[in-house]
Amino acid sequence: MLQHAQSRTTAVRLWRALALLTVLLLVVMALALWAGGRTIDFRALRSDPLTRTLFFRLRLPRVLMAALIGSSLAVAGAALQALFRNPLAEPATLGVSGGGAVGASIAIAFGWGSAVSGVPIVFVCGFGGAIIAVLLVHRIARSGTLLLPGALLLAGVVVNLIASAAVLAIQYVTDSSRALQILRWIIGSLETIGFDTVWRMLLFLAPCWIALLAFSRELHLLAMGEETAGALGVNVERSETVVHVICSILVGVTVAVGGAIGFVGLIVPHAVRLMFGEDLRIVVPGSLLLGAAFLIAADLVARTALSPVELPVGAVTALLGGPFFLWLLHRRQRYSAL
């Protein structure tokens, strides 16, 4: 199997991965658009106004939102794993989601709903919290030229604990309606989101995706080691800064809208690795596609599993992702830097 995969050139493997994952994404998308509390009869879309409203006002924006958030979290996870050379790194384990959640809850608690020159303040605050967390964790885990994998994850866990405490404190002091708003959002939910939020997010997220795709070569080399990457012509400091900022935007914006949806950035890149190999130039674009499909599917489960009750999508991803994390820990011989 491995011999077979390796005998193909990387380009062929990339195109095969993109083709397969695109088909998967389209199938999952169609399924999620169709299924739900009420299934959609696609033929009735032209004639029945109720079906149209359901489809265009609720179902479609929700599926698109899941796709945007899933792609962003998965690609951020792939990038952070390479950057920190740690297979257990992802926005949630590194405390980046926690940082973003603190930033966003401050914005919600103060009722900063408006936008500064078109940028929603809640996005800016989410980004601010996320980048503070990622820099803090990076700083703590770095010892000289080495990144200590244990210290990295411990620092991430502690940053997350501090963040949850901060969010709790914010909820406690703010008035009850906003506290409820924070609570609903913090678990991670994709309900009641309109098209304008989708477009506004896309405006911020799409450039970040493109940037990470452009940096996938650097990420591939950084995954081999910082010094090796440097000796192969990578500007290590610049690449690190760019990846930090991009991942913070991705996580900050998605957390601000969808809450802290954990483990997408862990499961998805590893699934792509298992299917198509370790090359980051395949893992990054692959995670973008599979991340979308994964979160759409998780949201479909959240909507339909206990219908008419709706589970928070964050609970579904955590229930899948937690055991997956433990399984990765168990298989540590495959990943030596744990």
Place this chain on the structure above:
Amino acid sequence: MSLILEARAAEFSYAAGPPVIRRVSMGVSRGKLSAVIGPNGCGKSTLVRLFAGLLTPARGEILFDGAPLRSIPRREAAKRIAYVPQAYTLAFPFTVLEVVLTGRSPYTPRFRFEDERDRARALEALATVDAAHLAERRVTELSGGERQMVSVARALAQEPQCLVLDEPSAALDLKHRAALVRTLAALRDAQGLTAAVVTHDLHLIDPLFDHVFALRGGTLLAQGRPDEVLTDAVLAEVYEDPHVRTRRIDGRTLIWSN
């Protein structure tokens, strides 16, 4: 004899710490195999990182082919100088071929992948270090010694004019230590490759190496042909060990400490 790498009054310190390299001036000759020796913490690794362009001197200058190294774009420099770090572990189970192929990345445009020619070069580099049979294995499954050979193969795949190796033999057994040095000597003889090697294997230096740089406390204490530097007097001073003894037998220098 032309110098390929040169340090001119180079100084370096990490963050706000004391200087690790103090006004070192030295030159690595083209097509020669040079050893960098000295006690632990004397600045050997820092010195070769300066030569590899991974660090920039705080004062002074590192020159490649007479031009300041920092004036050469990084990817261009990576086509001329390759660096083999000390033994290290990889976080992800890349295949050996994937690792060696990264040596071709300075030659590969951003949105392209390595082509068949690059794969041929990578396999050739693996064969040079006698590791062609490992190509499809995962690096995380290899022994420390095998991993180090893969690292050297990656550096060779860069087709550099100059190799800089930081204790490449640290994880290797007796046979592979000697084999690695012989491989470097053979590449020098066949292709005119230049290599600067940080090493603690003093007994392997004579007669395969051409030149020895001896460092102590961040300064260059002695340099010259192996038979000039590997003497009781010089080594006693370099390692601050009066018990060091050397003996030349059959054109090689044996070294031990009583």
